[in-house]
Amino acid sequence: MPTVTIEPSGEVIYLEPDETVLSGLYKAGYAYTIGCRRGGCAICKVDCRAGEFHYNRPIADTVINETERADGTCLSCRAVPDGDITIEMRGENVRLVNPFLRQINEKARLRAEAKQAADAERLTSTTTKE
């Protein structure tokens, strides 16, 4: 259950597996500068400060150049986190435009965390019995 932490405010957003950073943030009620949402216009770049991600589609070299492929540049509409990641916005901050969606996302995160903890505990107790 990947989470995206947004610096500098430190907000934590829960993403479904295979969900892109952009999709996750918008579904959680946040907005920032985005364009085509299909990897072509390059406007939704953010910086990845910690953690790993991959692109779920080929990205044109005119959109992400060779340097950007290694320097943490993250084209958020095509970037899928491999685990928890931390991102920093470029030249703006995310805006919380829908607190209702934010609340739904927060509950989804807590549920997922609780389930993970329960699964871990079940695994531990099974191991102990053997």
Next chain:
Amino acid sequence: MAVMRMGYVHARVTDLAEAKEHYANTLGLYETHSEPGKVFYKGWDEWDHHSVVLEEGGVGVAKFGFKVEYESDIDAIEKKAQDFGLTVERMSAGDNLEVSDGIRFTSPSEHVFEVYHSQKVIGTEVGTHNPDAFPRHLVGVGVPALDHALILAENVRKMEDMFKAVFDFFPTERVQTDLNDDDAHFIASWMTCNNQIHQIAVLEGEQSKLHHFAFKLDNWDQVGRAADLFSMDDVPIDIGPTRHGITRGQTIYFFDPAGNRNEVFAGGYPAYRDRPINKWTPDAIAKGIFYHARELNERFTTVYT
């Protein structure tokens, strides 16, 4: 009699399989040829072999093709292009699949334009003998034809001059800083060579870039239906359905799976060479572009491929 129309757009896409899903199944173009890394399409009401070519690798536009009526027009346009200061090269029949010989040049905006006089004729999907009104089994939106394109250029006035001098186009509408053309800076220009309100438009912006290419629809109903289909197929809608103040067209801007902007465009009033040009000043540009929202979203000038 020189250029008849913009005949084809050759665009780049990052994933050909996804692009095919969009252009064939959502927009309903007819595939006329496919080879590794490339696909050719036409709309149901087009008779030439193709109006859209998609090539895998990158995004944006590779080139545009303009069709002239007679073979002899090619020489005349070559001469006009050279007189305008462009470097023109000859292309051979077959350089483009099923397209005749012709010429190729790079515009001052760094877009590649080709001029040709014929393409293999396939015929419309309803034929010419006692034709029906439309094909019964259209797929998705079922766009009948390519309509126009909007490209970006650093120097809009120069591009308008080029289209006038080389292709004998005329502007129908413009965004300009002053109503007096001599004093004005041209921000955008909409141009055509026939009664279609525009075939090409140029907006001030980054050289060689594509803003969008558009497909024809008949009316509001069809535009609304297209929007429904875009929701069904998870096509990102940029704006619309709405109207453009400029051209009066009814429209949706949306994105293909590679992020190239497409449009469906209906209506628009008939263009005439002697009709006075509609001039929009920057204070009304938002209403000119998006007649209902009257607000120029940030994406209009910042998002392109």
